[in-house]
Amino acid sequence: MTVADVTTQDRYPTRRGTESAFIERTDPVVWSGVRAGPATRTDLAAHEAKGFHTVPGLLSPAEVQKYWQELDRLTKDPEVRADERTVVEKDSGQVRSLFEVHRTSELIAELVRDPRVLDRARQILGSEVYVHQSRINYMPGFKGSGFYWHSDFETWHAEDGLPAPRAVSLSVALTDNYPFNGGLMVMPGAHRTYVSCVGRTPGENYKSSLKEQKVGVPGEDDITRLGYEHGIEQFTGYAGSALWFDSNTMHGSGNNITPFPRSNIFIVFNSVRNAPVAPFAADRPRPSFVAARDPSAVVR
Numbered sequence: 001m002t003v004a005d006v007t008t009q010d011r012y013p014t015r016r017g018t019e020s021a022f023i024e025r026t027d028p029v030v031w032s033g034v035r036a037g038p039a040t041r042t043d044l045a046a047h048e049a050k051g052f053h054t055v056p057g058l059l060s061p062a063e064v065q066k067y068w069q070e071l072d073r074l075t076k077d078p079e080v081r082a083d084e085r086t087v088v089e090k091d092s093g094q095v096r097s098l099f100e101v102h103r104t105s106e107l108i109a110e111l112v113r114d115p116r117v118l119d120r121a122r123q124i125l126g127s128e129v130y131v132h133q134s135r136i137n138y139m140p141g142f143k144g145s146g147f148y149w150h151s152d153f154e155t156w157h158a159e160d161g162l163p164a165p166r167a168v169s170l171s172v173a174l175t176d177n178y179p180f181n182g183g184l185m186v187m188p189g190a191h192r193t194y195v196s197c198v199g200r201t202p203g204e205n206y207k208s209s210l211k212e213q214k215v216g217v218p219g220e221d222d223i224t225r226l227g228y229e230h231g232i233e234q235f236t237g238y239a240g241s242a243l244w245f246d247s248n249t250m251h252g253s254g255n256n257i258t259p260f261p262r263s264n265i266f267i268v269f270n271s272v273r274n275a276p277v278a279p280f281a282a283d284r285p286r287p288s289f290v291a292a293r294d295p296s297a298v299v300r
């Protein structure tokens with residue numbers, strides 16, 4: 001077997017047939033290689049065991065205010081609204097997600113390079129990292145629709161060609177995240193099981209999946225099994241709090257019918273040693289504003 005075979009070999013097959021399957025993860029969750037950084041041993045142990053950990057008060061109230069103003073600016077700007085990187089809600093037409101925000105906002109670019117963020121991502125992934133994806137999920141009050149249960153890695157593997165789950169997401173709350181305004185639900189420990197999903201990826205799937213994902217989501221039987229086995233926790237906290245979660249974490253959120261928006265920045269870091277190859281279950285890679293193709297390390 002050649003080196004190329006090893007890197008492109010598919011250890012996480014999905015979207016190939018009519019039967020789903022549970023595949024035990026063979027890759028680490030916290031990778032060795034970078035010891036120094038802001039994550040404590042307790043943080044890393046929680047991340048390893050549950051697939052996530054939280055950092056209450058990652059941003060100060062003054063920083064939250066700055067980011068909130070930035071979000072307000074972006075969502076009101078007609079040019080941003082017309083940009084292909086803006087995804088609107090299927091029914092209400094309100095802003096759902098803004099993609100590639102680390103390129104459209106200098107403030108978010110700064111957050112990516114901030115040692116509180118970048119150094120923790122390096123610690124978890126054990127290497128230099130780059131931004132695979134960034135977005136703000138706006139989740140407005142009353143009409144914010146949720147995100148059905150899924151593992152991000154399933155999509156990033158199938159549609160973007162990430163070979164292994166060596167990626168981590170940071171979600172920073174810009175508004176208070178309550179149990180009742182669409183807070184993110186996560187299944188602790190389910191990151192060790194990869195759910196191989198049924199179905200095939202339609203052409204340009206991202207155009208509909210970013211509004212409502214239908215392909216690459218586990219069936220109800222599989223979610224039930226994982227739910228009973230692992231239980232469900234929820235990320236809640238004041239604005240400025242953060243959740244770090246593994247790329248294979250089973251997660252989702254309900255609709256937000258409260259008057260309180262639940263707006264979070266998401267930054268996905270991938271290891272430079274896990275650069276994308278050809279998609280494992282799609283005709284062509286998604287556009288680079290959804291999934292970067294250039295694995296150049298973020299530098300401070």
Ligand code: AKG
Nearest residue numbers: 137147152184251252253
């Ligand atoms: C996603 O964007 O893939 C998510 O799962 C986000 C869920 C949320 O914002 O509630």
